Amino acid sequence: MKDSDYATKPVFVKNFMDGFKAALKNGPHAFITDFSKCDFTKMYMHFLAIREKKKEMTSEEKKRIKAQKDIDEEPYTWATIDGRREKVGNFRVEPPGLFRGRGEHPKMGKIKRRVVPEDITINIGKDAKVPEPPAGHSWKAVIHNDTATWLAGWNDVINVKDWKYVQFGATSTVKAESDQKKYEKARSLHKYIEKIRKDYKRNMMSESKEMAQLAVATYLVDKLALRAGGEKDEDLADTVGVCTLRAGHIKFMDDNVIEFDFLGKDSIQYLQQHKIDEVAYKCLQRFVQGKGPDVDIFDHVDPQKVNAHLQTLMPGLTIKVFRTYNASITLDRLLKDTKKNDTTLQKKATYDAANKEVAILCNHQKGVSKAHDAQMEKLAEKKKDLAKQVAEMKKKTDDKNQKKKLAALKERQSKLAIQMNMKEELKTVSLGTSKINYLDPRITLSWCKRHEVPPNVVFTKALIDKFHWAMDCEMEFSFVQEDAVEVKPAE
Template sequence: MQDKKALQEEKLKQEEKYMWAIVDGVKEKVGNFRVEPPGLFRGRGEHPKLGKLKRRIRPSDVTINIGKDAPIPECPIPGESWKEVRHDNMVTWLAFWNDPINQKLFKYVFLSPSSSLKGQSDKEKYEKARMLKDYIGNIRAAYTKDFTSKDGAKRQIAVATYLIDKLALRAGNEKEDDEADTVGCCTLKVENVQAIAPNSLEFNFLGKDSIRYENTVEVEVPVYKAIIQFQAGKRGNDDLFDKLDTSKLNAHLKELMPGLTAKVFRTYNASITLDNILNKETREGDVSEKLVVYQHANKEVAIICNHQRTVSKSHDAQMSKLMEKIGGLQGTLKELKTDLDRVRKGKPPLEDANGKRKRNLTPEALEKKIANTTEKIEKMEADMRTKEDLKTVALGTSKTNYLDPRITVAWCKRHEVPLEKIFNKFLLEKFAWAMDVDFDFRF
């Protein structure tokens, strides 16, 4: 125990010198500055490179990027030295090396999400998503019109944009053969979509991280017809959108709004959904009731974005344990009620399970106990429902990446909910830029 603590402090001391960077005169926290240890590549889903050896990264693999006059960070391994030291102020990375599994890819050291640099670009991301509010009406009108365009490419762009908007699908870049076989909107295959009369579409595909997207939705009739037409004469494995890729799609989107790309729709839809639900469903009441509303809104967003998690191994055990506890409480509740009846009739309380005599309690005291127990049961039942409800839903990703923090901060200010009930330490730091938002901010 003592050893562990000492070891941890030792490690911290060792690493301290790599944890900070001076950027434009300001001390900022550095993000992930450790290289990964050697090991076997796992990857996610059915990855062709599964099990490949991931070699050790040495200082001679690492390129450093610092100011011209900045002191070069000490190389942590005596006798070795950095591959290169650059002075590029057009990029934000502090160091990079080639990914040992795929030499074409890079691993970067960036500033921490809590840094002002990242905070600024985070804010810009949400401002862009908010800008989409002013354009979305026209954009929707335009793609609706193009559902029936004579131009096949136009029709595909229109339908793809519709899916990205309505279903929050990812753009879907092309992938190499040595990567897991997953798709996004532009890379959907014919077999990933089933038309179900009269106008529904059943989606089933593996998306990012090989997470399955399964959803059946009613769509506008022209979309339904267009999909059937895109599928006509093709095999299951053929591209649904054969005249489309992400660069064409994004080029088109940029004509509709400056800076617009496919991912902006995810941010926009996530944030506006949170804002809408919070403002529709929040009632006067205590903090815990308001938190339930927030969690519900958060869950809706996670479902839209298909943020899933695997059910924890101990989920069932935890549930039955809760059941057991509730059962026990219901037993004592029944006993209390019996005793209350008896006491009111001037009889002594029943003996307990062990045959022992119980203390004589006044009816008032018994009533109070009954109320307490009932409340406890209700709370546990609510907890259980929430637990079951959220067992496959991951709430964290949307909080970190998709929900404009100013929505949450302003809502907390309006409804006197302590922000710490919703944002943990990491999020409070990451969203420092959003803290002074006005209480009446709306996305």
């Protein structure tokens, strides 16, 4: 924490000091009140030393320790549901520490106290043996709710209204079934999408402000894959989604182009310009008219209303289904460009390019790694060096292998160029999130079958396990069902 930039944020420092002072209040160190006079170097060095020691261990030592840890934890990693023994996801409670809220979170730096057995509610079958709490302790409660899938839970110690749950792991039947349902729902949206698009285009012109806002909000959700944007408490970071967009978050440019600039989930900036539907553009101008930058654009609707309207058009449809639908159908469409005779490596590049497109659509970002610039510089050095080698080789007219060597050098040059390009382009784009949450695995796996690409080229072991339910999908699987008519993306 010391070398992260949290320690430079006043809110963080204040919250931390409030907690720290309270902890010291009745002891011999109660005189400590000023953060700037505190020197945590000794503690820092201590933890640094532990980390160094870990690094120095031989891989055999590391393996031995890991194996022992696995044995110790084994009893806690399984639970039985409907007679099946299945993997538990997060079986450990969260350890004490300092709260690391994202963005400008008003509670960042608060001390997260230890969670004790007395905080924990156990949810277990009526006749099952209740796990023993640690000696001298007892559980807060033991309940038998067989309509919920969580195994244990406690009130979060920072946002007390929130609950934290112990859940089954990604490979479990409950998770697999719900994942499957999610993708089937997104897939069936395709059958309704034309009707829905017609509906919102018509309603944009409605006299009713609520109807018009409903329509424009749905349009933005469909076209830009934005999130719903529920109302948030004051004591959380100020982030927004469609329904909570404020006038200051959009700028009207020429030619029906709108610039969106707001902080979304996890305080990730959404900064994109889009040419949008002419009527929607005019509607938005009307919605913001006379409003200051801090006033809601969609003051007549909220996610509940949008979802209720969507459900009049398709059973079970909600805003987030559009994200899944548009992500999956984009992958489906782009993978069609895969060339039959390409090498596996080239096919993977096609896949990654499609994946990247989806990540940009969903605005999945990551921070630029600290080493990025240095790494790029290194590659640039390499590029220079290669250029020099090429120039020298060109002079060696007496070398009978000159042509061959030159070709090899050129090949290395082009590979390096592609590598540099990719690295720069992906420095802020996160590909993993859409793979885990938005892309129907059957699109990927059927593509693997058709193009003879082993699944582990595009999926990690954990993902292959998570998507076990999709492994035996048909080679001809198509996200767009056969009986569906052709539909173009939202304009």
